[in-house]
Amino acid sequence: VSTTYVQTAVDPADDARPPNSDRSRSENRLARRLVAPALVLMLLVTAFPMLRALYLSLFNYSLTSPEDKEFIGLSNYVTALTDPLFWRDTGNTVMIMIVTVAVELVIGFAFAMVMHKVIFARGVIRTSILIPYGVITVVSGFAWQFAFSNTNGFVNSWLPFVPDDFNWFGQYWSSMVAIMASEIWKTTPFMSLLLLAGLAQVSDDMIEAAKVDGATWWQRLYKVILPNMRAAIMVAVLFRALDAYRIFDNIFVMTAGANGTESISFLTYRQVIEQFQLGIGSALSVLLFLSVLVVAFVIVKLFRVNLADARQES
Amino acid sequence: MTVRPIRRLATGVAVAALSMSVLAACGGDSGKPTLTWYINPDGQDTLTAIAKRCSTDDYSIKIQPLPSSATDQRTQLARRLAAEDSSTDLMSLDPVFIPEFANAKWLAPFEGGLANEVLDGVLKGPAETVQWDNKVVAAPQWSNTQVLWYRKSLAQAAGLDMSKPVTWDQIIDAAADHDGTIGVQANKYEAYVVWINSLIQGAGGNILDPATVESGRDAKVTINSQAGKDAAAVIQKLARSTAKQPDFTTSNEGTSLGAMFPAKGAGEFMTNWTFVYKNYEGLVGKPGGPKDKAEFEDLGWVRYPETVEGKESRPPLGGIAIGVGAYSKHRTFAQEAAMCVTDSDAQAALAVDQGFMPSRESVYASKDLTEAYPADLLTLFSQSIDTAGTRPKSAFYSQISSALQSRWHSPTSVTSGTPKKSADFLNQILEGKALL
Numbered sequence: 001v002s003t004t005y006v007q008t009a010v011d012p013a014d015d016a017r018p019p020n021s022d023r024s025r026s027e028n029r030l031a032r033r034l035v036a037p038a039l040v041l042m043l044l045v046t047a048f049p050m051l052r053a054l055y056l057s058l059f060n061y062s063l064t065s066p067e068d069k070e071f072i073g074l075s076n077y078v079t080a081l082t083d084p085l086f087w088r089d090t091g092n093t094v095m096i097m098i099v100t101v102a103v104e105l106v107i108g109f110a111f112a113m114v115m116h117k118v119i120f121a122r123g124v125i126r127t128s129i130l131i132p133y134g135v136i137t138v139v140s141g142f143a144w145q146f147a148f149s150n151t152n153g154f155v156n157s158w159l160p161f162v163p164d165d166f167n168w169f170g171q172y173w174s175s176m177v178a179i180m181a182s183e184i185w186k187t188t189p190f191m192s193l194l195l196l197a198g199l200a201q202v203s204d205d206m207i208e209a210a211k212v213d214g215a216t217w218w219q220r221l222y223k224v225i226l227p228n229m230r231a232a233i234m235v236a237v238l239f240r241a242l243d244a245y246r247i248f249d250n251i252f253v254m255t256a257g258a259n260g261t262e263s264i265s266f267l268t269y270r271q272v273i274e275q276f277q278l279g280i281g282s283a284l285s286v287l288l289f290l291s292v293l294v295v296a297f298v299i300v301k302l303f304r305v306n307l308a309d310a311r312q313e314s
Numbered sequence: 315m316t317v318r319p320i321r322r323l324a325t326g327v328a329v330a331a332l333s334m335s336v337l338a339a340c341g342g343d344s345g346k347p348t349l350t351w352y353i354n355p356d357g358q359d360t361l362t363a364i365a366k367r368c369s370t371d372d373y374s375i376k377i378q379p380l381p382s383s384a385t386d387q388r389t390q391l392a393r394r395l396a397a398e399d400s401s402t403d404l405m406s407l408d409p410v411f412i413p414e415f416a417n418a419k420w421l422a423p424f425e426g427g428l429a430n431e432v433l434d435g436v437l438k439g440p441a442e443t444v445q446w447d448n449k450v451v452a453a454p455q456w457s458n459t460q461v462l463w464y465r466k467s468l469a470q471a472a473g474l475d476m477s478k479p480v481t482w483d484q485i486i487d488a489a490a491d492h493d494g495t496i497g498v499q500a501n502k503y504e505a506y507v508v509w510i511n512s513l514i515q516g517a518g519g520n521i522l523d524p525a526t527v528e529s530g531r532d533a534k535v536t537i538n539s540q541a542g543k544d545a546a547a548v549i550q551k552l553a554r555s556t557a558k559q560p561d562f563t564t565s566n567e568g569t570s571l572g573a574m575f576p577a578k579g580a581g582e583f584m585t586n587w588t589f590v591y592k593n594y595e596g597l598v599g600k601p602g603g604p605k606d607k608a609e610f611e612d613l614g615w616v617r618y619p620e621t622v623e624g625k626e627s628r629p630p631l632g633g634i635a636i637g638v639g640a641y642s643k644h645r646t647f648a649q650e651a652a653m654c655v656t657d658s659d660a661q662a663a664l665a666v667d668q669g670f671m672p673s674r675e676s677v678y679a680s681k682d683l684t685e686a687y688p689a690d691l692l693t694l695f696s697q698s699i700d701t702a703g704t705r706p707k708s709a710f711y712s713q714i715s716s717a718l719q720s721r722w723h724s725p726t727s728v729t730s731g732t733p734k735k736s737a738d739f740l741n742q743i744l745e746g747k748a749l750l
Binding site: 060062063064065066068072075076079080083085086267270271273274275276277279280 | 385389392393396414415418530531709710712713716746748749
């Protein structure tokens, strides 16, 4: 198995720079000019709001009291980072991210296998698996809220171990289960789509070779398919984790943050939109941005180590 | 080579069409302007009729309903005003939005003779809520207040003399001893703050010092006082009493309505808004209402209960005032329209059709109202609105309210230490040192 290695990426040796001729220089100039408008536009729409948030986060600033705007340095960050509410909401967000991404990875992989292997009605099956992803998150939130409702929902009557009048949104854990169910239902197809792309890259020759060597189905999965899909898995996990860390819609629709089910995005939303506190709200959004960077960094690091291991093995 | 001229022609047509539509959009300036009035969805039919009546040869008024929840109404208006939206001409404002919006300079003040006209004959409570920084920033349209609704038979059985002011202590004991209940609003929401505020003001105190309340973050927090403790004592007493209703901690304006004429039990004492009378009148013989006219006549009403015996109560104040957007392109017309939609005819129509009580004293004597409501009830409403206590007039009211809710809810956890806890938290919030 270990000797079978299919080169899919471009060999670095082939990527030799073209000679630095006048023509290539002028082409580079042209390229820069062509890219410039898009770059400027992108900076305007992304960098400007980010820098503005960074700037506002240094002020004690309420929209309803513009005259009281006061520069306070990093105090907003200190307030946020020393407030138990921030850490409770971060805990909620991390939990939602880990649980939903883990469950989605397993179910998404199963769906990807189905989509990959299916030999009949391929289009219909692939489309039906992808439908939830086409549903707007707010709509999915409402649908699941109705499903879990103790007055007009069906979940209570379907689950034998749950009393018919059980109020899912009455306490923390059951609310979280409902929120995560909606999140998982809605985004698993996205995960499976990315995994399907990875699955399609695994060469059939390798699997055949493994079969000939006498590997069982599980061995083929663990030793051939999964290691060769690592890049695709990383992309899928990264995208979904970053998305899940910013969870907002489902919480907004299903509990509005009641019973301590608030996420960091929701906390930020409340400070800025409901309380009009632009200073602390901006500080929270900067912290949210930094946490997303940390999550991305951790996931990239985690998978890179594994990829290096895989290379050593081969 | 025929493709190019065709393409050029097509481009020319597209540009012409686009510029014509742009010109048409700008054309509104030269014609009769349309004023947009953002209303809260209550009483939309009557408000539509008022808007039609108040449209003139100079302008027409178009109504635009806001979302049903007060939070969403406030957020939507604030977003428009923060963006200096010139199409926000008129807006229906809850009293607690006024200080926030006025402080941000989003409301065009009524000046000179117009200001006097706005306040002419207006009861004291609503007149106070529409003033900010010594300016009149909105025109009161209708007012709401709470009174004590009760079953006469229950009060009689308990031996309470309802012709004199009653205290919370008395009614809680009376209900507990005579198979009755007490209806309040104690869910984690604005009306719970309304209750807390009225209890504190009824004991002679305030959440924030009225002298400094308009100074925003520098306002002095005064909730940790004897009045705060008296208020906490009432909530604590009810929370421990058998007179509390089963859904006490999640109760709202609607939940306690059914306990007035229950299948079993003696009924209730309930503090609730003015709509209660019309609600039960319409429910005679129907589920949730009195079983017949005689039982409906057992419904009594008196002034809001006293927190401390001998100290006049300060009933809650709600309602709607009409503000004019500071960025409106037609400010003069909008202020003229605001005067019209808050005139005596409009107030009488809202009272008779929707049960929204007038802000102007003279309207209570109008024939339409005296036919629709018992005379003593009208007197009670107007007196309560006149002497009502307002919630803190602060540009940070939304934060103050949320901070109170977080420390005073659940009502079953309220103790004599709650005023201190909430004062500490309020101070932190006002200083921007804690998250909400």
